[in-house]
Amino acid sequence: MEKNEQLYEGKAKKVFATSDPALVIVDYKDDATAFNGLKKGQIAGKGVINNIMSNHMFQILEQQGVPTHFVEQLSERETVVKKVDIVPLEVIIRNISAGSFAKRYGVEEGIVFDAPTIEFSYKNDDLGDPLINDYHALALKLATAEEIERIKTLAFKVNEVMKQYFDSLNVILVDFKLEFGKIADGTIVLADEISPDTCRLWDKNTKEKLDKDRFRRDMGGVEDAYNEIMRRISGK
Ligand code: ADP
Numbered sequence: 344m345e346k347n348e349q350l351y352e353g354k355a356k357k358v359f360a361t362s363d364p365a366l367v368i369v370d371y372k373d374d375a376t377a378f379n380g381l382k383k384g385q386i387a388g389k390g391v392i393n394n395i396m397s398n399h400m401f402q403i404l405e406q407q408g409v410p411t412h413f414v415e416q417l418s419e420r421e422t423v424v425k426k427v428d429i430v431p432l433e434v435i436i437r438n439i440s441a442g443s444f445a446k447r448y449g450v451e452e453g454i455v456f457d458a459p460t461i462e463f464s465y466k467n468d469d470l471g472d473p474l475i476n477d478y479h480a481l482a483l484k485l486a487t488a489e490e491i492e493r494i495k496t497l498a499f500k501v502n503e504v505m506k507q508y509f510d511s512l513n514v515i516l517v518d519f520k521l522e523f524g525k526i527a528d529g530t531i532v533l534a535d536e537i538s539p540d541t542c543r544l545w546d547k548n549t550k551e552k553l554d555k556d557r558f559r560r561d562m563g564g565v566e567d568a569y570n571e572i573m574r575r576i577s578g579k
């Protein structure tokens with residue numbers, strides 16, 4: 344697969360064109376940001392871990408009937424994916440209170456919900472990814488009603504599959520962010536990444552944080568946390 348011109352450089356990944364207009368190559372960086380880019384840093388080895396972990400999760404999800412953009416891993420940091428038109432929604436599923444949920448509603452972290460929640464943010468860095476509901480998404484023409492329904496169904500399915508999978512690794516899936524996109528025929532597929540950057544993952548026994556919150560909150564042990572997740576996923 345030929346790696347052609349760079350189409351985009353984001354905060355965590357670069358996207359390159361290929362000889363096939365339906366495919367792009369994503370290249371995962373070690374750069375880390377938080378608070379809408381206000382906090383910047385590097386997490387050594389993160390790009391490799393996020394690439395391998397995302398591809399692993401996408402393959403598990405495909406097996407469980409969730410269509411994803413995954414095509415083929417090229418190297419430690421590079422993967423061929425289907426080029427999609429990203430639906431500009433950050434889809435957040437939560438099983439346990441944490442982060443902005445705890446802050447917004449004035450509750451402690453760690454409350455186990457009876458049922459998972461879903462929320463949408465409008466993916467727009469200039470506006471700071473504001474929280475929106477289905478009606479706002481429709482009004483802003485970010486997606487059709489059918490697409491929003493499909494995204495919700497897929498997001499809850501992803502949660503069920505991932506919750507079970509992480510449980511088997513002695514990890515609690517607290518919450519996570521998904522992005523969906525549309526391929527040329529209009530099919531909605533899961534895109535972007537699934538990694539410790541985009542999930543909150545707690546050790547089941549110690550409740551130790553094994554995700555980007557260690558970076559956001561200057562807790563130290565950031566690389567160790569990413570390595571520990573990688574170690575459990577690779578079954579070592
Ligand atoms: P950000 O844009 O938020 O800084 P990244 O650094 O992760 O994020 O950049 C990757 C970009 O590529 C994101 O904007 C993401 O929505 C987009 N993207 C993810 N998967 C695909 C795909 N399959 N096709 C096209 N764009 C994608």
Ligand code: UDP
Nearest residue numbers: 435441442443444518519520540541542543
């Ligand atoms: N998340 C993400 N990208 C974002 C915002 C959130 O990947 O731009 C993930 C985050 O890692 C967490 C979940 O979505 O797993 C919920 O995040 P929250 O709304 O609590 O926001 P945060 O505390 O990250 O500001």
